[in-house]
Structures are given as structure tokens and as C-alpha cells.
Amino acid sequence: MSNLLWIQNGRVIDPSNNRDAIGDVFAKDGIIVNSLTDDEKQAAEVVDATGLVVSPGLVDIHVHLREPGQTHKEDIASGTRAAAAGGFTTIVCMPNTSPVGDNPGTIRRINDSITRNAVVKVYPTGCLTVGMAGEQLAPMGSLKKEGIVAVTDDGLCVQSNEIMRRAVEYARMFDLPVMDHCQDASMTRGSVMNEGYWSLRLGLKGWPSAAEDMIIARNVVLSRHFDAHIHMQHVSSAYGVDIIRRAKKRGIRVSGEATPHHLFFTDENCKDYDTLFKMNPPLRTEEDRQAIIEGVLDGSLDIIATDHAPHTEDEKDCEFDNAPFGIIGMETALAASLEILVHSGKCDLSFLLARLTHKPAEILNLPAGTLSTGANADVTIFDPDMAWTVDPARFSGKSTNCPWNGMSLRGKILRTIVDGKTVWDGHQIINT
């Protein structure tokens, strides 16, 4: 007997097909189909989506799953559960694990664990350089054979322009996009928050936007000269957005992502030395935040990605200077993005969903983010207006380092479907 699914009467929004209408979605054996026969409809699992949005499963191309080596923070099992609870059916994990993903063995081990433990689809990335040390190219060809979808030293940034130049040239051979965490390390030594009024007032070491802009500009130059696709991760600075905007106008192959937290918060949130607001790159000024929003709206920043970065409560429970950078984001991403972009009237639902579905999939050439006939039946069903209070203790991931803690947000994931099977039913993970 086939596996049959009939999602009825939802507002189906599939930006990849310019579809936004009330209707049904059908799946057979994990694949989207045009319709089912009457007999099949009789046998199908029926999901009533009346009053709800039916979207392609969300795609997050920037996630830290911490496996191997840091599984006290998160692992592939828990991280993919967090993804499912957040409506993500496809995620891309970063290689700054322990050991780092700079060798085929580690990538194979990650893929083995994905096969055994993941409840959503996970694609690993590989390192740009050996040991993420920025000195010697990682064996990208061998890593690609193991299934990586991009290369990045995320968390660190290749400082040498020569190495970065060779890295993007070499990656191009394998059609591997290069994702870069843009940070001039010489300008950020010991820095823990954005440099500006708040860092002065709090007496914390400031981190200038210029340190990010410098590398964004460097990458634009490299992309221009060596015809490489470079993707700027978690852009946080206003001028950085502008550099990308102008590069795109000139046809240079760069792309950029915005995180929900840089859309939502500013450096003023650090005023109580709350380590839940310590991340890399740091929260910046209101002017920067507005520029990130503008960048998403005008397409300078192509997509939204979370930079989901789990750390334990103990690790975050310390002096601001000593806390690790990063916050979790997958279980709040849709609601937080809805608040800033859709409920505020800045864009419509379809526009936002494009940035969470087919556009991120296209950046890394992933088979995801669409409800086209023949596509994988990865579907997310949500109520964009349902209010809920963020309680990280009830999250599905291992860590609770969530800056939206206690806030009321609108937009609740009610069902997450991977290959035609429900993995999240709005309350709990369904592990089949």
C-alpha cells in the first residue's frame, strides 16, 4: 500500500510556483503529486488545513548541530527535532564540530549519524581550510564525494586574501558555493559586542561594523575577479548590506543572509549583560537593524537563516566576557520573522516564505523548498496569527539559549511533514 497524504483546504503558498490560493496538496510515497484517484483519496491520511497556511517545508542553510564532539550542546537527533518543531524540513549544518569537517571521514561519520538519527533532511558542509586554520585548503573534492553541499570556515573567517582567493577558485571546480563568516579578526580581538554607544556605556570591548564590512568588500572583490559564488553569512551591518547591494547591481555573484535575531534585536538588548544577547556577529544598532530589514525587502539579502548555535545553560551562565557566542533559533525563526516582516506590514507571507524555502535551497542547489509536482513531499503547516509564549524549557533541542525567552510571538508551526510523513504534529515529535 502506498503512503498517501491529502492536505485539504489550506491556504497553499508556494513561492517557487507563484502559488497563493486556497486548495489541497497531495503526496504519494513521499512525492508531491497533482492529485490522487478516488480510491487513493479513500485510503489517504487526511490533514485538514482549513484556516492554515500550507507551505513548502522551511529550509535553513545555517545551523550548528554540534555533532561530533559537542553533543552536550546539541546533536543530530536533538537538532533535527528542533528543526522539525520550527517547521524546517531541510537544514544545512556547519563544519565547526570537534573534530572539524575538514576530512572525508568526519563527513562520512556525520552522514551516518544523519541516516540513523535525523528526523528532517540534513546536508553537511565542509571546511574551507584544514582545521579551519585559514592556512591550507581543505580537500574539497573528497569532501564533495562524501556529500557536502558547500564549504565554509563558519565561526572563523579566512584572514589571508591569498588563501581565500585560492579557496574560491578551487571550490568553483566542484560547483561548491563558498559561505563566509565575514570578520576581520585583527579588528575584533577580545571583542564581545557591537562597538558603539552601548559598548562604551557598558564598558565592554567593542566590535566595529567595519570589521565585517571589510571582509564583505574583500569577498565582493574576489567574487568579481575569480567568478566565484560567495555567500555572506549572517550579515549584520548597514554598510555591509549596501556593499552587497551595489555588487549585485554590477552582476557580481554574491548572496547574503539575514538572521531573525539581527532583524529583531539591537545592541541595546545587551544592557543588562544578558549573555543570551551575545552572538557573533554581534547585535548592532537600530540603524543597522533597519538596514537588514531593508536588505531583505529589496533582495540585497537573499534569504533568512538562523545560525542556530546551541550552548548549555552552564556555559552561558557566567560573566558576559566569558560566555560563548551564539543563540538557538530554529524554533522561533518563523514567528520572529513574521513579527518583523509580515505582521508589521512590510511584506506579504509569500515574500517571506520565499526567503525561508526555495531561495535558500537554490543558493546551495538543494532539492527542497518547493511544492512542485515531483518534488519531495516536505510540507509545513502553520497558523501565522496564533500567539504563543516562548518557553525554551519546552523546546525540542537540547539547549535553551534563546533570547526570545518569555516573549509572546505570533505564528505557530502546527505540522511538519517530511517525505509525506508527519514528524511534528504541533505538540510533539512523531518518530516513525
Next chain:
Amino acid sequence: MNDLIANWTRKDLISIEPLSREEIDTIHQLAARFKKLLATDPDALPSLKGANVLNLFIEPSTRTRIAFEIAAKRLGADVTLVEKAASSLVKGESLRDTAQVVEALQSDVVILRHSAAGSPFYLSRILHVPVINAGDGAHEHPTQALLDTFTMKEKFGGNLEGKKVTILGDILFSRVARSNIYALQKLGATVTLSGPATLVPDEFTKLGVEVDLNLKSALADADAVMLLRIQHERQTSTHFPSLGEYKSMYGLNQERAAWLKPEAIIMHPGPVNRGVELDSSLADSERSTILQQVANGVFNRMAVIYLCLAACGKIKELSQ
């Protein structure tokens, strides 16, 4: 004493920024009473006998630590010192665990010196007993500002209204500067900051101060000039070329002191880099208040310890 205690409700003293002018005046008034009693009738000082003061100094300090120790002992309290090098903190014990140990050992007040800005807030959220900030990173050093403004009041007839104070030097990394900016403004003085552009960012004007990198004009109409120590131990190597260049551009010497009004005073929180930010001939001159500041530091810290203990009911408990 009771009239002043009634004006103070804070368990902790972590920063000057949230204090009212009245609260600063309250501390100063109590410090002045302590100062007078010590000179005239030491036996009449209130007693904190039986109270345990913990000096928790995670970052090295000499004069602040000793001033707090003397302040506590003058009031009859017991003092225990914990320094980073001699504690389990070097074994990786967290501040939370240290704090819990402090509480278990029944300390009545913790004086914290720490290199991480904001750490006293962290400690105060864990502890029920008062936390007094003895300097946290580049954030604040409230008792330094209290003793500085106390000293200025003594010099200027009890009132800082309309006075102009120029703070000169490494403002960026200075907790002393930040606390003094807040205290001086609350007491009605205006503040000008001066020094190399790399150490005096324009962003400071958002705190309501003037930034004037021209030393001559910054000094011209000041009633007090407060020099800050150039901090070798912090990362200033990229912020100015050399101590020699600093001295030649901003060091206060006899020639530049002549730009000051004749009655203007010269202050320094210490320790002084003699011959760098301040010439010895000025540091040891009649215009210098450096030693008066040190002495006043004890009375102001006595007042702060006393008020914070009073606010959480400990004084009453001790007297019973």
C-alpha cells in the same frame, strides 16, 4: 545616623549611573560624619563588630583593596581577602560557585573587583548579601567616583554646581572616567574629556559630556583636571604610539599646568605613572589632591559598606 540610613534603600552599590543626586549626597554626608568622628571621637563610630566583609579581588588591586579593608576594620568588621591567584578560580571555578561558597561561609557583604564588566550584576543576582563594586572591567568604579567628588566638594565649598571638570587620558578603558562622568553630572558639574582620539571616542558625547581633543582649550576653564593612568596592562598598544609620544602630547607638566586657572586642582586616582601622564613636580604640589583622595576613599567606603548593610537589615541585627 538614622536620618541618613533612611535615605538609602539599595542592597548593592554597583554603579553610579542609576543613583540620584540625593543618594550620592547621602553617602557623602555619612562619609563626612565618619571622617569627623575619626578625628575627634573614634569611640563614637558605629560598630560593625561581628560582620564579615569579603574582599573578593579577582583582578589585582592594591589601593582599592587596602582602602576597603581599612574601611571595614575601622568599623570593627572582620575582613577576609580572596584573590584570584590564591583561590580555586585559577582551577576554573566559576564565579557562580565562588559566590555560593561566599554565601555558605556567611559573609555579610562582598566587595568585588573583577576584570569582566557587569560581573557585579551577575554576582548580585545570585547573592542575598550586598555586593559592592570595587571596579568591573571598563564599566564602573563607583567608590572611586564617590571619593573623587567628595574631595572636590571639600575643595569647592561643598557644592559642585556649575563646576567644570576635565578628565584627561585613557577614557576608553577607564571605569573611573565612566563613574565620574555620571557622578559629576548628577552633582551639577559639567565634564570635558580629552586625550588621544583613539582613547576618547566621539561616541562619549552621547553621555552628555564634551569631547575636546585640544588640550589647551580643554584645560583653560577647568576647575579640576582629573588625570587617568595610562593602563599598560590593557590593550592600549594599538591605541597610541608610545608612552613617550603620550607624554609629549598630553602629559601634564608645569608648562601646561600654566594653562589652568590658578586655583584649579589636579586629581589622579592612582597609581600615577610619574613623568608620563603627570610630572612629579605637579603630583607632589599643593595643587594635587592625590593623597587627600586616598584618605577620603576610606571614609566613603565606610559609608557605602554601612549603608548597604543597613539597607538589608544587618545593622539592626548586629545591634541586637
